[in-house]
Amino acid sequence: MMPSFKIILCDILNPINDKRCIKVRKGAIVLKKINKDSTNEYKILDYGSEKKMINSYGHKKSCVVKNRSDQLCLPGFIDTHFHWVQDDVRLMAKKSLLTWLERYTWPYEAKFKSKRYSLKRSKLFHDELLQVGTLGGAVYGSIHGHTVDHALSNFIGDYIVGNVLMTQNSPDYLIQSTCTAKKLIKNLANKYKAKYAVTPRFAPTTCADVMLFGAKQAKKNGSFIQTHLSETENEINYVLSLFKDIKGFEKIKTYTGIYKKCGLLGKRTIMGHGIHLSDEELVMLSKSKTSIAHCPSSNAPVSEFGLGSGLFSFKRIEKAKIHWALASDIGGGPFLSMFDVMRSFVNSNKKAKISNATYTKALYRATLAGAISLNKEKQIGNLDRNKWANFILVPSPKYKKGETAESILKSLSQVSLKKRSRYQDLVLSTWFRGEEVFNRNELF
Ligand SMILES: [Zn+2]
Numbered sequence: 001m002m003p004s005f006k007i008i009l010c011d012i013l014n015p016i017n018d019k020r021c022i023k024v025r026k027g028a029i030v031l032k033k034i035n036k037d038s039t040n041e042y043k044i045l046d047y048g049s050e051k052k053m054i055n056s057y058g059h060k061k062s063c064v065v066k067n068r069s070d071q072l073c074l075p076g077f078i079d080t081h082f083h084w085v086q087d088d089v090r091l092m093a094k095k096s097l098l099t100w101l102e103r104y105t106w107p108y109e110a111k112f113k114s115k116r117y118s119l120k121r122s123k124l125f126h127d128e129l130l131q132v133g134t135l136g137g138a139v140y141g142s143i144h145g146h147t148v149d150h151a152l153s154n155f156i157g158d159y160i161v162g163n164v165l166m167t168q169n170s171p172d173y174l175i176q177s178t179c180t181a182k183k184l185i186k187n188l189a190n191k192y193k194a195k196y197a198v199t200p201r202f203a204p205t206t207c208a209d210v211m212l213f214g215a216k217q218a219k220k221n222g223s224f225i226q227t228h229l230s231e232t233e234n235e236i237n238y239v240l241s242l243f244k245d246i247k248g249f250e251k252i253k254t255y256t257g258i259y260k261k262c263g264l265l266g267k268r269t270i271m272g273h274g275i276h277l278s279d280e281e282l283v284m285l286s287k288s289k290t291s292i293a294h295c296p297s298s299n300a301p302v303s304e305f306g307l308g309s310g311l312f313s314f315k316r317i318e319k320a321k322i323h324w325a326l327a328s329d330i331g332g333g334p335f336l337s338m339f340d341v342m343r344s345f346v347n348s349n350k351k352a353k354i355s356n357a358t359y360t361k362a363l364y365r366a367t368l369a370g371a372i373s374l375n376k377e378k379q380i381g382n383l384d385r386n387k388w389a390n391f392i393l394v395p396s397p398k399y400k401k402g403e404t405a406e407s408i409l410k411s412l413s414q415v416s417l418k419k420r421s422r423y424q425d426l427v428l429s430t431w432f433r434g435e436e437v438f439n440r441n442e443l444f
Contacts (some may be wrong), residue, residue, distance in 0.1 A: 010029065021298070028047065076367075085118075085121070135157035140199055363409060365375070395426075
């Protein structure tokens, strides 16, 4: 029998917004079992000082206390943009977005045609996600429908997944007919509803007909929409040169305008990147409540294993009242750990002398803001009471007089650039709905 209550003794950081993160030293988090369909799932009942929590709940029957008092509890991460089928091209040479796609990414994605290969890789990727403490997000597969099935059946967490749609300007080995693309959208949107995302790869590779059809199917089934927008300037010029000759698009002057015309903007839409946007485009995104997935480690210079796409102006986006959250953009981004993404966000803004890019903000944007992008902020995203008990435990930095949530997060994230891969080892355990689904000690 699973206990009705679990109390975990640990330090706690609970992100609330860009400026506020609740810190509890010598704390405890209390989980309560939810008896639904005889599953063993837990929600957060309460958290606070260890003393208070033990006094209030320690006497309960069927209560287990776990002592992790040298560890720090944070919510599970939410990664709002990554390609699970690009795991092997993360560290390949990235001279430019378009050549990296053609040279490495597309040939690699073509391997996923094999169901056996896809299934095998999805199991490995499931392990990787838990090791870095990611428990939700918005995910791109390849053009093959089974990459959606495999991700949704094997990844533990709250994910929405889509198969990329590639009907034009794509290599022979990775192109599909309009008819195949529509069939896949129809079947998968109908099957997975809100767990599915209609996913035009980006405007150059997906014909307007399929984008229009996808938008309608998403609306009908309550599915999401995700695609790439204005990542590099070359890409923008390419898109505009392609669409200016297409009937109905002759007068459209912006990249966002093309997506708008296809019906792709809206509250359930997540646009990847959105770095180079005009004021007019910001208004379109804001009015439609479209959100942006910002991928700082992918946008970072080539010398830092990114694609060198430029600096995302979060201040401009926030001024335009557009919601945004952080994302790893594997494989454009080199590392899956959201700790690396947070560090990249803070450092790239610091280098450009832009203020207020704090770790407190980065943590909020890597957790609760991501839940908002997925329309799941009432159930997941931080450690608030009555949310699912989705969290990670990491080594707690030593207590320092006068410390703040910001200083704790900073010391946690201080790994030199050369050792960035070490972020992958930071998470000691990952918990999904109160169950410990990964424990680093069990790896060895
Ligand atoms: Zn991407």
